[in-house]
Amino acid sequence: MLNPARFAFTSACGLFVAGTALLLSGCSAERHNVVARTYQNITARDNGYFLAREKMRAEEAKLYQERPNDYNRVLPLFPVVDSIKAIQLIPAMDEVTKKASLPIQRRGTSDWTDDAYILVGKARFYKHEYEDAAKTFKYVNTTSNDANARHEALIWLMRTYMATKQWDNASAVSDLLDKETGKPANARELFLTRAQYYLHEGNDQKAIENLQKALPHIPKKDERSRTRYILAQLYQNNGKDKEAYAELNKILKRNPPYELDFFSKLMLGQVSDLNLADRARLEKYFAKLLKDPKNKEYRDKIYYEMARLDYRQQRYDPALKLLNQSLRANTTNKAQRGYSYLLSGRIYYENLQKYRLAAAYYDSTTKSLPRETPEYASIKERSDILQDFAKQITIIETQDSLLNLVRLDTAALRTKLLAYADAEMLRRKQEEERQAALAAREANQMALGIDPKRTAEGDPLAFGTGSTGQAWYFDNPTALSRARGDFERRWGSRPLTDNWRLSSLATTGAPTPGAGAPVTVRGNENSAVNPASQASAKVATPEDERKALAAQYRQALPFSAEAQAQAESQVQEALFALGGIYNQQLKEPPRAIETYEQLLKRFPKGPHTVETYYTLYLLYREQNDPKAEQYAQRLRTEFPNSSYARLVADPEYLRRASVANEAMSVRLDSAFAMYKKQEFRKATAVMARARRQYPETDLNDRAEYLQALLVLRTQPPTTHKAVLTSFVQKYPESPLTPRVQEMLTTYGKYEAGSLAGALASTEKPVVSFFRPGEVDNRMRIDYENDVPPAPKPVTPTPAPATPQPKNDKATPAAGQPTAVSAGPQPAGKPDKAAKPTEQPAAATSQPTAPTTAPTQPVPAAPTTPAPEPSPYMANLAAAHAVAIVYPKDAAAFNDLQNQLTAYNNRYFKASNLQIQAQPLGATQQVLIIQPWPNSKVAQNYALKLRGPQGPLMKLRNAGYQSFLIGIDNLPVFLSRGNVEEYLRFAQPVYSIKN
Numbered sequence: 001m002l003n004p005a006r007f008a009f010t011s012a013c014g015l016f017v018a019g020t021a022l023l024l025s026g027c028s029a030e031r032h033n034v035v036a037r038t039y040q041n042i043t044a045r046d047n048g049y050f051l052a053r054e055k056m057r058a059e060e061a062k063l064y065q066e067r068p069n070d071y072n073r074v075l076p077l078f079p080v081v082d083s084i085k086a087i088q089l090i091p092a093m094d095e096v097t098k099k100a101s102l103p104i105q106r107r108g109t110s111d112w113t114d115d116a117y118i119l120v121g122k123a124r125f126y127k128h129e130y131e132d133a134a135k136t137f138k139y140v141n142t143t144s145n146d147a148n149a150r151h152e153a154l155i156w157l158m159r160t161y162m163a164t165k166q167w168d169n170a171s172a173v174s175d176l177l178d179k180e181t182g183k184p185a186n187a188r189e190l191f192l193t194r195a196q197y198y199l200h201e202g203n204d205q206k207a208i209e210n211l212q213k214a215l216p217h218i219p220k221k222d223e224r225s226r227t228r229y230i231l232a233q234l235y236q237n238n239g240k241d242k243e244a245y246a247e248l249n250k251i252l253k254r255n256p257p258y259e260l261d262f263f264s265k266l267m268l269g270q271v272s273d274l275n276l277a278d279r280a281r282l283e284k285y286f287a288k289l290l291k292d293p294k295n296k297e298y299r300d301k302i303y304y305e306m307a308r309l310d311y312r313q314q315r316y317d318p319a320l321k322l323l324n325q326s327l328r329a330n331t332t333n334k335a336q337r338g339y340s341y342l343l344s345g346r347i348y349y350e351n352l353q354k355y356r357l358a359a360a361y362y363d364s365t366t367k368s369l370p371r372e373t374p375e376y377a378s379i380k381e382r383s384d385i386l387q388d389f390a391k392q393i394t395i396i397e398t399q400d401s402l403l404n405l406v407r408l409d410t411a412a413l414r415t416k417l418l419a420y421a422d423a424e425m426l427r428r429k430q431e432e433e434r435q436a437a438l439a440a441r442e443a444n445q446m447a448l449g450i451d452p453k454r455t456a457e458g459d460p461l462a463f464g465t466g467s468t469g470q471a472w473y474f475d476n477p478t479a480l481s482r483a484r485g486d487f488e489r490r491w492g493s494r495p496l497t498d499n500w501r502l503s504s505l506a507t508t509g510a511p512t513p514g515a516g517a518p519v520t521v522r523g524n525e526n527s528a529v530n531p532a533s534q535a536s537a538k539v540a541t542p543e544d545e546r547k548a549l550a551a552q553y554r555q556a557l558p559f560s561a562e563a564q565a566q567a568e569s570q571v572q573e574a575l576f577a578l579g580g581i582y583n584q585q586l587k588e589p590p591r592a593i594e595t596y597e598q599l600l601k602r603f604p605k606g607p608h609t610v611e612t613y614y615t616l617y618l619l620y621r622e623q624n625d626p627k628a629e630q631y632a633q634r635l636r637t638e639f640p641n642s643s644y645a646r647l648v649a650d651p652e653y654l655r656r657a658s659v660a661n662e663a664m665s666v667r668l669d670s671a672f673a674m675y676k677k678q679e680f681r682k683a684t685a686v687m688a689r690a691r692r693q694y695p696e697t698d699l700n701d702r703a704e705y706l707q708a709l710l711v712l713r714t715q716p717p718t719t720h721k722a723v724l725t726s727f728v729q730k731y732p733e734s735p736l737t738p739r740v741q742e743m744l745t746t747y748g749k750y751e752a753g754s755l756a757g758a759l760a761s762t763e764k765p766v767v768s769f770f771r772p773g774e775v776d777n778r779m780r781i782d783y784e785n786d787v788p789p790a791p792k793p794v795t796p797t798p799a800p801a802t803p804q805p806k807n808d809k810a811t812p813a814a815g816q817p818t819a820v821s822a823g824p825q826p827a828g829k830p831d832k833a834a835k836p837t838e839q840p841a842a843a844t845s846q847p848t849a850p851t852t853a854p855t856q857p858v859p860a861a862p863t864t865p866a867p868e869p870s871p872y873m874a875n876l877a878a879a880h881a882v883a884i885v886y887p888k889d890a891a892a893f894n895d896l897q898n899q900l901t902a903y904n905n906r907y908f909k910a911s912n913l914q915i916q917a918q919p920l921g922a923t924q925q926v927l928i929i930q931p932w933p934n935s936k937v938a939q940n941y942a943l944k945l946r947g948p949q950g951p952l953m954k955l956r957n958a959g960y961q962s963f964l965i966g967i968d969n970l971p972v973f974l975s976r977g978n979v980e981e982y983l984r985f986a987q988p989v990y991s992i993k994n
Contacts, residue, residue: 047102047103048099048100048101048102048103048106048116049099049100049102049103049112049115049116049119051099052096052097052099052100052116052119053115053119055092055095055096055099056096056119056122056123059089059092059093059096059126060079063079063081063126064079064223066079067079067080068080069259070335070370071263071266071267071301072335072336072339073373073374074199074230074233074234074237075226075229075230075233077192077195077196077199077227077230078159078192078196081126081128083128086126086127086128089126089127090127093123093124093126093127094123096119096120096122096123097119097120097123097124100116100117100119100120100123101116101120102116103116104116104117104120114140114143114144114146114149114153115149117136117139117140117153118136118137118140118149118152118153118156120136121133121136121137121140121153121156122156124136125156125159125160125163130160130163130164133156133160134157134160134161137153137154137156137157137160138153138157140153141153141154141157147180147181148183148186150180151177151180151181151183151186151190152186152189154173154176154177154180155177155186155189155190155193157173158170158173158174158177158193158197159193161173162193162196162197162200167197167200167201170197171197174193174194174197177190184217185217187213187214187217188214188217188218191210191211191213191214191217192210192211192214192227194206194210195207195210195211195214198210204234204237204238205238207234208231208234208235208238211227211230211231211234212231214227215227215228215231221254221256222256222257222260224254225251225254225256225257225260226256226260228247228248228250228251229247229248229251229260229263229264229267231247232244232247232248232251232264232267232271233267235247235271236267236270236271241270241271241272241273242271244267244271245268245271245272248264248267248268248271251264252264252265258294262289262295262298263301265285265289266289266301266302266305267305268282269282269285269286269305269308269309270305270308270309270312279309282309286302286305286306286309289302290302297333299326299329300326300327300329300333300336300337300340301326301333301336303322303323303325303326303329303340304322304323304326304336304339304340304343306322307319307320307322307323307326307340307343308343310322311343311347314351316347316351316352319343319347320344320347323340323343323344324344326340327340327341334368335368335369335370337364337368338364338365338367338368338369338370338373339369341361341362341364341365341368341369342361342362342365342369342379344361345358345361345362345365346358348361349362349382349386353588355386355389355390355393355586356389356390356393358386359383359386359387359389359390360390362379362382362383362386363383363386363387365379365383366379366380366383377910381909381910384905384909385581385585385586385906388577388581388906389578389581389585389586392574392575392577392578392581393574393578395570395571395574396571396574396575396578399567399568399570399571399574400571402556402557402558402567403558403564403567403568405417405557406557406558406559406564413554414550417549417550417553417554418546418547418550420549420550420553421545421546421547421549421550421553422546424549425542425545425546425549435483568603571602572599572602572603572606572608575595575598575599575602575603576599576608576611576612578595579592579595579596579599579612579615580592580906580949582595583615583619584906584907584949585906589619589622589623592615592619593616593619593620596612596615596616596619597616599612600612600613600616609638610635610638610639610642610644611644611949611953613631613634613635613638613639613644614631614635614644614647614648616628616631617631617632617635617648632648635648636648636649643657643946643953646696655943657696657697657698658939658942658943658946660694660696660697661697661698661699662963662983662986662987662990663693663694663987664690664694664697664699664703665699665961665983665987666983666984666987667686667687667689667690667694668690668699668702668703668706669980669983670686671683671686671687671690671706672706674686675706675709675710678713680710680713680714681714683706683710684707684710684714687703687706687707687710690703691703691707700731701727701730701731701734701736702736704727704730704731705727705734705736705740707723708723708724708727708740711723720747721744721747724740724743724744724747725744727740728740728741728744735892735959870981870984870985871972871976872966872969872972872973872982872985872986873966873968873969874966874985874989875966875968876934876935876936876989877934877935878934878935878966878967878968879930879931879932879933879934879966879967880930880931880932880933880934880935880937880938880964880965880966880967881928881929881930881931881932881938881964881965881966881967881970882928882929882930882932882938882941882942882945882962882963882964882965883926883927883928883929883962883963883964883965883973884896884926884927884929884952884960884961884962885920885924885925885926885960885961885962885963885979886924886925886927886959886960886961887923887924887925887959888919888922888923888924888925889923890959892955892959893925893955893960896927896951896955897915897917897927899951900915900927900929900945900951901915903945903949903950903951904929907944907949908941911932913929913930913931914929914930914931915927915928915929916928916930918974920974920977920979921977924979926974928970929941930967930970931967935964935966935990938964939964939990942962942963942964945962946962961979963982963983963986963990964986964990965982965986969982
């Protein structure tokens with residue numbers, strides 16, 4: 001029998017199951033009704049997306065907590081994720097990606113898919129997968145219907161571009177964000193991201209505006225206080241102390257974390273008005289901070305801020321003492337030591353002008369300050385300049401000291417040397433006592449169970465040389481160096497073996513220089529005198545040791561004339577370099593003038609006299625001093641043919657000379673090619689036009705040498721000697737002068753009767769240094785074999801007159817003397833320029849009859865082929881290089897690359913120039929200096945290379961060529977190796993357009 005109650009229950013259960021099945025079927029991903037969409041959203045949000053979001057929040061909280069807090073710099077707004085940290089984040093970010101992928105793969109129609117994609121993009125961002133992160137954010141911005149999601153995606157896209165240094169793209173995204181609307185959380189991220197962008201761009205005002213907009217949207221109290229501190233730092237950096245003071249007070253009223261509270265109070269001292277009441281309050285406050293044991297690890301920072309307070313009041317000596325205490329504070333904050341070194345260096349450099357001390361502190365700054373510090377590059381550059389300065393000062397003082405000692409009489413010199421010895425012995429004794437006291441103190445501390453901590457001494461120079469007071473003895477290089485020196489002075493240099501005290505194991509080692517001892521110069525190096533005895537490891541009595549030290553010092557003195565000349569030469573070079581440092585790097589015109597005038601007073605006829613005249617002329621002219629005209633007149637009187645004298649008369653001389661040099665070099669190439677073909681008339685015409693058009697160039701000696709060779713080929717012998725003598729007188733320093741002198745020697749022997757016969761040659765001229773197509777701007781021609789050979793006796797034999805064919809070889813008329821051949825020709829072929837020759841009376845005592853040499857018909861000139869299209873492309877806006885081509889084996893260029901490196905490090909440090917040396921053919925070498933952003937900048941650099949301080953000025957007549965070349969053309973040039981071909985392309989491009 002059917003039970004009604006049971007039937008009703010069964011029916012209800014069936015209906016529930018059926019309804020549940022119907023509901024679940026309606027919530028499937030394929031359906032789009034309200035029930036299905038609600039179900040998809042709930043499961044997507046509360047499962048995979050929720051877990052991924054919470055994981056990301058936890059990891060970001062750790063990253064924000066780990067932000068570096070260097071309170072001497074503007075604090076970072078966002079976490080700093082370097083490559084190492086990115087690797088550490090991979091497991092956590094992979095977990096975020098895995099959980100965020102669940103709603104994307106299983107609930108693709110939900111409203112949380114775009115939010116899950118943003119989490120995936122952020123995970124890729126933190127793993128430094130920037131390309132994939134950017135694609136993800138772009139996808140969300142393109143496909144999402146949620147304005148807030150698009151807004152957040154664009155903010156993170158902007159951060160991605162900033163991380164990859166695509167600043168233009170970041171700016172474009174920032175402009176696009178102005179068209180979007182989002183929620184307050186996005187507004188906070190947007191304003192902070194823009195503030196970080198403007199901080200990088202150096203626009204502090206825009207950064208301040210965005211930080212002010214972001215503050216109301218930062219909910220956490222501590223994070224808001226930290227942002228206010230960054231705002232106060234920016235206000236202080238821009239001279240707005242009142243605004244910074246107000247922000248710091250707001251921080252202190254909200255009970256910030258202890259560290260932020262501490263540094264905010266310290267910063268108040270830097271933005272106060274510094275009246276009497278404020279100074280007294282701050283000094284009392286600093287004293288309180290120093291006494292508080294909680295601030296033990298911040299003592300270096302407290303002393304640093306106290307020093308900055310004195311620095312603001314221009315109390316430099318108290319500031320330096322406080323900085324010294326900051327450096328001696330026993331803390332592990334290496335960055336703070338770097339800032340203390342830096343402020344000390346600035347005081348010595350900018351305020352006290354004690355550059356040697358500044359050099360020591362700047363050197364220590366570069367070793368302690370983090371390389372990621374924004375101003376690190378400029379600090380390193382200044383450190384290098386000051387190191388060079390200290391080096392030159394040391395050379396001058398050392399060599400002058402040695403020369404002054406040499407000038408003393410015997411008794412005075414002996415007294416001086418014994419005084420040096422006494423000072424050295426006293427220093428050793430004090431050092432031994434100090435080391436003994438230190439060892440005793442450490443032994444007492446060890447006996448009491450105290451771990452001894454060593455700190456650096458208070459001597460600023462000790463800090464400047466790297467004595468930073470490490471906690472462990474063997475981590476202190478200064479202590480180790482001193483201990484090694486003390487050991488070697490007492491025992492000598494001994495191997496690390498058993499029974500090392502045995503005298504048989506002693507060897508003569510490298511001793512340590514004594515304080516105040518003179519310095520000797522060996523070769524071109526400065527080395528300290530070895531005060532230790534080289535004959536015995538131990539001196540019997542103190543008096544013997546004293547005399548031995550004095551004897552060692554005496555041996556180091558430059559008594560010989562050669563040694564004194566070498567010392568004077570070093571002083572001269574150091575003074576010239578020091579003047580350049582004062583003038584160019586330190587920007588100290590008065591000191592530069594003083595140094596240059598001291599150089600002229602001591603060395604009036606030195607190798608740098610003309611450059612010194614010109615530099616003093618420029619320095620006095622900038623000061624509107626009448627002395628400028630005095631040095632201009634000296635240049636005109638003593639060096640009338642120098643480039644410096646021409647620069648005084650025409651400041652644009654170098655630029656115009658560069659254009660003239662390039663044009664003259666092309667014409668020299670053409671004339672030389674004609675000379676090789678014996679087309680002397682054409683070559684003479686080309687040279688005449690070139691000399692009229694460009695009368696003053698750096699290639700005048702090359703042009704006149706070629707002109708002299710043409711005279712030897714085309715003019716009577718009576719004119720030859722005068723032409724060659726004139727060349728020697730006009731260009732005594734030209735590298736071609738020795739060859740001309742050889743020719744004159746040959747003529748002298750002929751006139752003296754040492755050579756019989758006529759000066760004639762039957763060989764064709766040969767070019768041994770440059771082949772056709774290999775051209776050099778300064779040493780275009782090198783007629784190594786163009787010295788006339790020894791004349792051979794000619795047997796006078798009558799010959800019938802032979803009609804001469806008409807050609808362009810400038811053949812003299814019959815009956816005139818034959819032109820002297822200036823170069824060898826192939827054996828067996830008569831000289832085409834030869835004519836009946838009259839034997840000079842000095843050549844032979846017997847009468848001679850005129851002889852007529854048969855001539856060969858001139859072959860027809862080959863047809864000139866059509867010029868091939870140039871393989872080079874002109875692009876003045878592209879990156880460029882400066883190339884210098886010179887003879888491979890020329891001794892004058894052996895040190896050119898080192899000189900260019902030193903010049904670039906001194907004047908173009910920020911350009912990060914690279915110098916590449918490469919052979920060009922069999923006889924030439926090329927130096928390539930790059931990169932330059934465009935041809936104009938490269939052209940300015942090329943002109944400065946030949947300016948007063950440039951390394952090429954001294955090589956004016958040494959035979960080189962410099963020109964510009966685009967980076968795109970450089971591989972083509974190096975592969976072809978044809979300088980003449982490139983110059984034909986470059987001359988109109990850079991001479992006219994640039």
